[in-house]
Amino acid sequence: MVEALKGRGYRVVAPTVRDQAIVYGDIDGADELPRGWGDVQEAGRYRLARRDDEALFGYAVGPQSWKAHLHPSVQRLWTARRRGDAVTVEAEPPAAERFAFIGVRACELKAIAIQDRVFLGGAHVDPYYQARREGAFIVAVNCGQAGGTCFCVSMDAGPRVEAGFDLALTELLDGEHRFLVEAGSAAGREVLAGLSTRPAAEADVAAAETVIARTAASMGRQMRSDDLHDLLLGNLEHPRWDEVADRCLTCANCTMVCPTCFCTSAEDASDLAGAESSRTQRWDSCFTLDFSHMGGGSVRASARSRYRQWMTHKLATWVDQFGSSGCVGCGRCISWCPVGIDITEEAAAIRASRADAVEAGS
Known part of the structure; x- marks a missing residue:
């Protein structure tokens, strides 16, 4: 999948291990994913912990969100230059590169949809966010592990990926390490068609449902949100x-x-x-x-x-x-x-x- 996305001109960004945390960074292959790593989170506490399997997405979420790539922390808006008595002002052009995000969780997809409303839904569209967002290919992941501070179920934001993705993965570790994949867009179906896959059996689908249900039942926190x-x-x-x-x-x-x-x-x-x-x-x-x-x-x-x-x-x-x-x-x-x-x-x-x-x- 990584090779297929890079071959289509995407800059592939995915979870990696750096500075004792799961952070999002550029990758060239699946061997750079956090294989066998999980995390332990509580109020004011975060640390990585080794798992007893080879899960690639066996953690909750790290300190970064995809906001760092769609709405970067520093963005130049314009530059003015004086040459003699003449002054020219040049607006900074939006980024031309296209991102492929791998490992986007349901809560993060909900967050991206919220920022879409902020930056794209009003009378004044942010052109820098728009350029990054419209060119993004999203590979989502249904959560197989709830974090100690997670409460996405309370906010109707997970752990199941519902919409807003091109491909969605569920990692299955029940004897055979494999991924159930669902296409959510024409672009996703095109990429999927070029990968080595087999039709999902009923047992695969049932196993994926079990993973998601187990995660939903093991939230570390809850917060009543109706009032x-x-x-x-x-x-x-x-x-x-x-x-x-x-x-x-x-x-x-x-x-x-x-x-x-x-x-x-x-x-x-x-x-x-x-x-x-x-x-x-x-x-x-x-x-x-x-x-x-x-x-x-x-x-x-x-x-x-x-x-x-x-x-x-x-x-x-x-x-x-x-x-x-x-x-x-x-x-x-x-x-x-x-x-x-x-x-x-x-x-x-x-x-x-x-x-x-x-x-x-x-």
């Missing part, structure tokens, strides 16, 4: 915001690893001679003081206000903006928080105290 919008917006002055602020470092890790967060800022720079300047778009975060800085200072100066802004936007006002939650239950914000703040725990605490208050009042 989150009203719950959070109705408790903006809840004392729990102060409690979480006492722990929060406002480091922005949660927004950097989140596959749906999209906030950016723009930076202008010029050379020492004043002959050339440029504007660059960079990832930013609602956890930074500068992000809400206005004429009189930062609108959200406290850790309390910044954590509340992030959580209420992610789970409540995102629905008002885009018609869906901004959370896909991947658990990255829990695993990669240095102090182990758990978004599912915070939502549950607010709900429990409200229930206690109602009971006391009755």
Whole structure:
């Protein structure tokens, strides 16, 4: 498959092991995939662990998401050059390369669909995102292993891949190491036709269903999501915001690893001679003081206000903006928080105290 995609001119990006984590990088062959590696994740904790099999996709998710390739952290927008009295401004052209992503999980596909709505669904389309997105070939993977911080079932985002893929794989390890593959597009069927395959037997399909069901039943976390919008917006002055602020470092890790967060800022720079300047778009975060800085200072100066802004936007006002939650239950914000703040725990605490208050009042 890797050879077939490279032969069609795709830049193949897939999970690899680097710096003691599963990260997405360019590969030339399947031998660069994380064979035999799994991961252990809990609040504020992540480590790789050897499995007792040869699984290629036997981990949950790592610190990176596909956002890093579709909506890169640094994007030059334009460059201005002065030659004598004349100034020319040249917009940075969108990237021409086409990506093939291998190993995209259901929660990540849901995250890509959410970012599609943000960057492509409104009146102002992001041409850089559009170019990368339209040229992408997606090889998805149904999850065979739930992580300790995963809660995609709660957010209706996995572990089964439903849509938005060209090919979808289910890794089967029941004696014979093999993959059940499903084509989800004409491009996927074309690639599949050129691979060495055999028709799937009923036993293969049943085995794949068992893998997905087992994963769904073993989620590391859960979060009731049907009432989150009203719950959070109705408790903006809840004392729990102060409690979480006492722990929060406002480091922005949660927004950097989140596959749906999209906030950016723009930076202008010029050379020492004043002959050339440029504007660059960079990832930013609602956890930074500068992000809400206005004429009189930062609108959200406290850790309390910044954590509340992030959580209420992610789970409540995102629905008002885009018609869906901004959370896909991947658990990255829990695993990669240095102090182990758990978004599912915070939502549950607010709900429990409200229930206690109602009971006391009755």
